[in-house]
Amino acid sequence: MRRFVHPALVAAALLLASPGRALACRDFAQAPGSRWRLEARQRVAWLVTPCGDPFFSIGINALNGGGPAREAAGRIAYHWGAFYPRFDAWLAVTRARTATWGFNTAGASSLPPDVLALPVIPDLELGRTARFHWVDPFDPATEERMRAAARRLVAPYKGSPFRIGYFSDNEVGWWNGALFAFYLEQAATNHTKQRLVALLREVYGDDWDRFARDFVPPPGVASFAHLLAREGVTPHLRPGGDGVQVVRRWTGMVAERYYRLVHDALRAADPEALVFGDRLPIYYDPAAVRAMAPWVDAIATNYNVDSPDGWIARYYFDGLRALGAGKPVLVSEWFFAANENRTGNRNNGHLMTVATQAERARGAAAAAARFAREPEVVGAHWFQYYDHPRGGRGDGEDYDFGLVDVDDRPYGKLVAALGRVNPRLAAFHRAARVVSLRPRAELPEAPIDPRDRSLAEWPKERALVALRAPAPEVPFGDLYVAWSREGLSLAAIAMDYYAPELLPADQELPLDECFHVDWGIDAGHGPRRFALYVIPPRARSADGDYVMHVRLCRTDGDRCATVPAAVATYFGADQPRITSEVRIPWDALGVEGPPPRALRMELAATAFHRARWMSSSGQPPAAALADPADWRRVSLQPRFAPKRSQCVTCSAGRRRPTRNGRRGRPIGTRATTS
Numbered sequence: 001m002r003r004f005v006h007p008a009l010v011a012a013a014l015l016l017a018s019p020g021r022a023l024a025c026r027d028f029a030q031a032p033g034s035r036w037r038l039e040a041r042q043r044v045a046w047l048v049t050p051c052g053d054p055f056f057s058i059g060i061n062a063l064n065g066g067g068p069a070r071e072a073a074g075r076i077a078y079h080w081g082a083f084y085p086r087f088d089a090w091l092a093v094t095r096a097r098t099a100t101w102g103f104n105t106a107g108a109s110s111l112p113p114d115v116l117a118l119p120v121i122p123d124l125e126l127g128r129t130a131r132f133h134w135v136d137p138f139d140p141a142t143e144e145r146m147r148a149a150a151r152r153l154v155a156p157y158k159g160s161p162f163r164i165g166y167f168s169d170n171e172v173g174w175w176n177g178a179l180f181a182f183y184l185e186q187a188a189t190n191h192t193k194q195r196l197v198a199l200l201r202e203v204y205g206d207d208w209d210r211f212a213r214d215f216v217p218p219p220g221v222a223s224f225a226h227l228l229a230r231e232g233v234t235p236h237l238r239p240g241g242d243g244v245q246v247v248r249r250w251t252g253m254v255a256e257r258y259y260r261l262v263h264d265a266l267r268a269a270d271p272e273a274l275v276f277g278d279r280l281p282i283y284y285d286p287a288a289v290r291a292m293a294p295w296v297d298a299i300a301t302n303y304n305v306d307s308p309d310g311w312i313a314r315y316y317f318d319g320l321r322a323l324g325a326g327k328p329v330l331v332s333e334w335f336f337a338a339n340e341n342r343t344g345n346r347n348n349g350h351l352m353t354v355a356t357q358a359e360r361a362r363g364a365a366a367a368a369a370r371f372a373r374e375p376e377v378v379g380a381h382w383f384q385y386y387d388h389p390r391g392g393r394g395d396g397e398d399y400d401f402g403l404v405d406v407d408d409r410p411y412g413k414l415v416a417a418l419g420r421v422n423p424r425l426a427a428f429h430r431a432a433r434v435v436s437l438r439p440r441a442e443l444p445e446a447p448i449d450p451r452d453r454s455l456a457e458w459p460k461e462r463a464l465v466a467l468r469a470p471a472p473e474v475p476f477g478d479l480y481v482a483w484s485r486e487g488l489s490l491a492a493i494a495m496d497y498y499a500p501e502l503l504p505a506d507q508e509l510p511l512d513e514c515f516h517v518d519w520g521i522d523a524g525h526g527p528r529r530f531a532l533y534v535i536p537p538r539a540r541s542a543d544g545d546y547v548m549h550v551r552l553c554r555t556d557g558d559r560c561a562t563v564p565a566a567v568a569t570y571f572g573a574d575q576p577r578i579t580s581e582v583r584i585p586w587d588a589l590g591v592e593g594p595p596p597r598a599l600r601m602e603l604a605a606t607a608f609h610r611a612r613w614m615s616s617s618g619q620p621p622a623a624a625l626a627d628p629a630d631w632r633r634v635s636l637q638p639r640f641a642p643k644r645s646q647c648v649t650c651s652a653g654r655r656r657p658t659r660n661g662r663r664g665r666p667i668g669t670r671a672t673t674s
Contacts, residue, residue: 057379059105102422113162165274177499214243252287310366525590
């Protein structure tokens with residue numbers, strides 16, 4: 001049969017062969033072998049092709065022909081057969097498009113590499129196939145199931161020079177409360193429950209009374225032997241206790257078992273493939289990442305961009321760098337949606353959504369550049385080729401994530417913006433450097449609207465506060481502070497996990513057990529202490545979600561006192577990403593006239609269940625807030641216009657003159673000062 005060849009495919013092939021493109025291996029089918037590598041060049045991590053070329057992976061997830069049918073259950077889905085007479089016609093157009101838009105990799109849930117002729121990282125769903133998750137991972141038979149499943153799952157890819165490596169699963173999650181509760185509820189014959197009860201005996205010295213100081217035992221359970229024998233019951237965390245630490249330790253043990261078995265199974269099945277782990281779900285548990293690091297070649301994480309302007313929160317990749325001992329990172333899924341879309345997607349959740357396609361294009365291009373400027377990041381994969389079906393997926397998710405709509409029409413502004421920035425990502429990455437964040441002596445002035453549910457207007461580079469956590473912990477969020485004539489503003493971008501499985505369903509979580517930010521301020525009229533609490537509801541909503549809310553208190557006394565005229569807004573996810581804004585008026589700080597030129601300040605944050613903390617001074621929160629004389633002095637910097645050179649997608653290292661003739665640094669290079 002004569003194959004259809006789209007004219008754009010010829011042009012795209014010539015473009016891919018041109019010097020300087022991220023795809024430097026001219027013909028992977030003729031590569032001398034199938035082994036991809038990872039290496040650092042001038043302290044920047046790279047994938048290395050079988051041809052020996054450095055490679056920055058710019059991928060698309062779900063690069064395939066769409067659903068099995070155009071319409072199902074009343075939903076209109078993307079399906080190649082609705083637009084092309086033959087599959088090879090669809091394939092030719094799609095390959096030409098993706099090359100023209102600057103993509104060089106097929107991500108998870110894509111067609112096989114022998115069809116796309118693109119490097120690929122398949123998601124094997126190895127743990128789920130081998131029944132590791134939520135069954136009995138410490139059962140001795142689990143290891144052989146993993147090995148057998150790995151041999152079968154890698155067979156279509158093994159030996160192919162297009163195969164970079166494998167994702168073992170998608171978004172395992174490592175939700176610590178759920179892992180702890182689920183296995184304690186199993187039968188006494190469950191090997192994993194036996195291992196967990198043995199851990200509790202070890203941690204508490206086989207002393208049930210010590211255990212009961214951290215946990216509220218289930219009714220009728222009065223010993224570790226009873227706990228092992230009973231099914232369907234779970235101890236609850238006792239407020240004020242330290243039980244969450246053994247919960248975290250258990251998470252690390254289960255994760256270590258998983259990653260070790262994954263490593264051994266994949267190494268045996270395909271020794272030349274890279275192991276990327278399980279695509280962390282826009283959040284990571286530090287115990288799981290520590291357990292993962294020895295067993296993967298690179299850490300894969302999905303990511304929800306933090307602000308409509310493409311801002312990437314600093315703590316996230318800094319934390320992976322520390323926890324993963326410098327292992328390379330692949331952003332295995334990222335996305336932008338817009339309410340203005342042709343498919344009719346509702347964008348029905350907390351994932352990054354903007355109003356228009358123009359905003360979507362600008363934000364996506366900026367985020368792509370920021371990912372590339374992370375030294376450990378070896379690639380970023382867009383989710384996904386086409387929009388979710390009109391009416392949503394079967395699981396309810398309904399987003400305008402596509403490069404094309406469900407009628408196969410590209411979103412012109414988006415693909416044009418990505419087509420401009422993608423060919424430059426390798427150069428941006430080559431110039432990437434780790435820049436340490438130092439304590440700031442100034443707070444920027446900015447007109448912050450704390451009610452707009454967006455951080456786009458924040459001068460985030462200049463407002464970011466340096467935070468420290470006690471080793472081996474890492475900061476689990478970013479805090480930003482700015483000022484205006486109306487007052488002081490605080491923003492938080494963080495990740496934390498509340499464990500409802502380990503709490504009574506009919507009780508509110510005490511404030512001290514909630515995620516909270518403590519903020520000490522002395523504006524020259526005596527110290528004031530405030531706390532911003534992120535509070536979960538007593539029970540799930542009708543659709544199964546938790547609806548968090550925030551509460552701002554003045555905490556100088558023994559109670560949570562209302563702060564008149566202050567504004568606090570929560571607009572993060574219900575689990576596990578936290579985003580909030582606060583504005584405290586000057587009169588709440590004792591200032592009646594113009595704002596002062598300087599003030600003293602301390603910031604600290606404490607995780608749910610008091611699991612961990614971080615602060616600007618490096619001291620525990622109570623100690624950090626105790627003595628105002630130790631709070632850091634900061635001056636209030638007047639507002640000024642951004643430099644014209646502050647362009648996230650400008651060429652790496654290139655500095656354009658500003659109006660006063662000085663040369664500035666592009667925002668994406670992560671300078672510590674502006």
